[in-house]
Amino acid sequence: MIEFLDGNEAIVKGAIDAGCKFFAGYPITPATPILLGMMQELPKVGGFAIQAEDEIASIGFCIGASMAGKKVMTATSGPGISLYSENIGLAIMGETPLVIVDVQRQGPATGSATKDGQGDIQFIRWSTSGGYPIIAISPTTVEECYTFTIYAFNLAEIFRTPVFLVSSKELSMTRQRIDWSKVEKPEIIDRKYLPENASEYKPYYFENIDDVPLFSPFGGKHIVRYTTSTHDEYGNLLTMPEKIQIMMEHLDKKISEEKIKKYFPHIVRFDKQDDAETLVISYGITARGAIEAVELARSQGLKVSHLIINLLWPVPESEIKKAIEGIKTIIFPEMNNGQYVLEIERIVDKSKVKIVRINQMDTRLINPRKILDEILKNNEG
């Protein structure tokens, strides 16, 4: 099957194939086509899709539906994530599987509503109070919009946490030839349930601090407690400092690069060239221009490696460290004011590696020539 599809259409297909049964959203460019697609497709598989009164209700409906046992998704753009904020915190605290699609656009507030940007990259990590982790994965092609949506559901189910699928206008709304025979279809993984015959359910019980509690749905065989407050294994309010510490460490430790790698084999795509001292790092739609820039540089005889980051959060530090071995210059194009490069600057020894930022916020894709120019400039002499 060969089709001419855009990223939003592929995300809808991915959600349906992942077993999504509930969607709530609110219209916002450039994520609206996902809402429309889900309203068309979910009834066909016996699911429920609804346009909510606002983004707060969208994510609230999703959290309720997820805890009743459904695989759920919502989709929005930056301003909608602003309104999701407090409920992202609830989903973290209540350990709720939830897929959030962020089709980014440029700028704060309404910004350039119909144009591209990558300015939500730090925001999605730090979007709610407390500072506890989420997972964010970032496709670069329409094929990956499909495949990564399924992975996003798998990760949400496994880790019982909000998972962001980070797209942007140009990826979500540009059609592309897609040959389904060549598209990866990941195995579907569901959340781990408490056996129905278990005598007692402790909704937030974990043996090891980084374990994910077993799930039992509202309306199932066990009485369930869910809470927004700091809680013990029964879901009752905690006031003992020692126990609060354990609970908070649990939320922090249950998500890690190492654990995610087992279920999401594409955390980075590393195109290594032996003896290269220049490394381009990119993600999302910007990676596509970077691929061309690296090809052009190599065709001129330069040695350049390219690291595409697909797992944005948590930061795949070990993969980044591997990729920067022997590297003297890192070139990092982003369609924002320099956000993910902060993570790279945190990881590398800046006295040994020069980091060149390319920050374009004019709503246009970063031209490969602009990246090439920086590669050339830093390879002179």
Add this chain to the structure above:
Amino acid sequence: MAIVKNAVYMKEVELPFCPGCGHSQILPQLDKAMAKLNLDPRKTVLVTDIGCVGLSDQYFNVNAFHGLHGRSITYACGLKMANPELTVIVLMGDGGLGIGGTHFINAARRNIDITVIIFNNFNFGMTGGEHSVTTPFGGKTATTYLGNIEYPLDACSLVQAVNGGFAARTTIFDRNLADIIAEAIAFKGFSVVDVWEYCTAYYVPRNELNKDKMMKLLETYGFKTGIVHKVERKEFIESYREVYLNQPSKQTKQVSLETEFENNLTQKTGIIIAGAAGQKVKSSATVFGSSAILSGLYATQKDDYPITIMTGHSVSEIILDKKEINYTGIESPDYLIIIAPEGLAKVKRIIQNMNETSTIMIDDNLVSLLPETRAKIEIFPFRKTANTIDRFSITILSLATFLARTNLFPIEALKKAVMLTQKKAIAEVNLKAIDAGVRLVEEGTYVK
């Protein structure tokens, strides 16, 4: 006092509320109502909001969902939509009613089958007695210390205003409180019970509130008590099931764009079509991109148009290549097809930057509007010709002309894409337009 004896769903433990707090009186009535309906604890969820009322759920042996301030109704709706077998009861304060007002209105408007019990004590008890949306005019609270200058909200009238199912108002002094709560829960549709009660920590001492004064308030504002509104209309989830879940399954046309035709493309090629709303620019560009794929090519398409979609420009960008297309920007197109003044205005800067190897194909009426450019210019009577078929067919017609001029891939591929992807009536018009577009080339063109 605060240990509830002989309850069915409540635990026999001391309640945490202040002495005299109305919450301790309402909860046993809720228990009675639940007992009257013989609710299955596994199929019942108490969804609690923030505030002192948020402490309530842990005293019941049923499912509990304690969420964020004002958002309890959204979780309740989510639970109910996901599993309509559940009995979902929201316990919220007047604070939650205020901050979650839109969720309250919309749940009522949808008539979704949940029950909301408002523990209405006229102020925020948990944070120090600040005023709420139900604080009476003149009422003294921490934030209205000289008297409230706002008027109170009537939750029941609100339900009525949006045609929600069921609204009742009671006070903690009413003997039939349990019965009314039971009726609300049993009601198939949205239901609310607004229960007026005491906050003995703040509102009662600050305002010397007592039973008489509460009755007087009801009278002053004309707030009715008892079941003040009840209307039988279809419940939201039932409607969804009837209208959407049971819709006849339409046979969606699954089309695979397998390679059937040859192509003559030699390099990555950028094409921009600059038209106007109503010219089917976007859909025609998709047909064109599909025809390129039928010819074994890779293609991308992106569109630009104002949010007021029925007016202004409509511009589509198409890139063709023999290999996978990574970068999808077009700084300077190889070909620019201009079929409307709105589109021309939008691409003016692009026209000025085009070089001599690129080509502009333009409608003969628009030539005078062209800015200086180094691009080659070819002029065709696109509009005039399209008007003889159907004016909406101008885009596909101009793309056929483009294809006939460049011979990047066969015109048959474009026809095939039309037949594969478009409805019969539209396809017929477009096939005619394609033939007319090709004829413009066969009959010779004006070249500047």
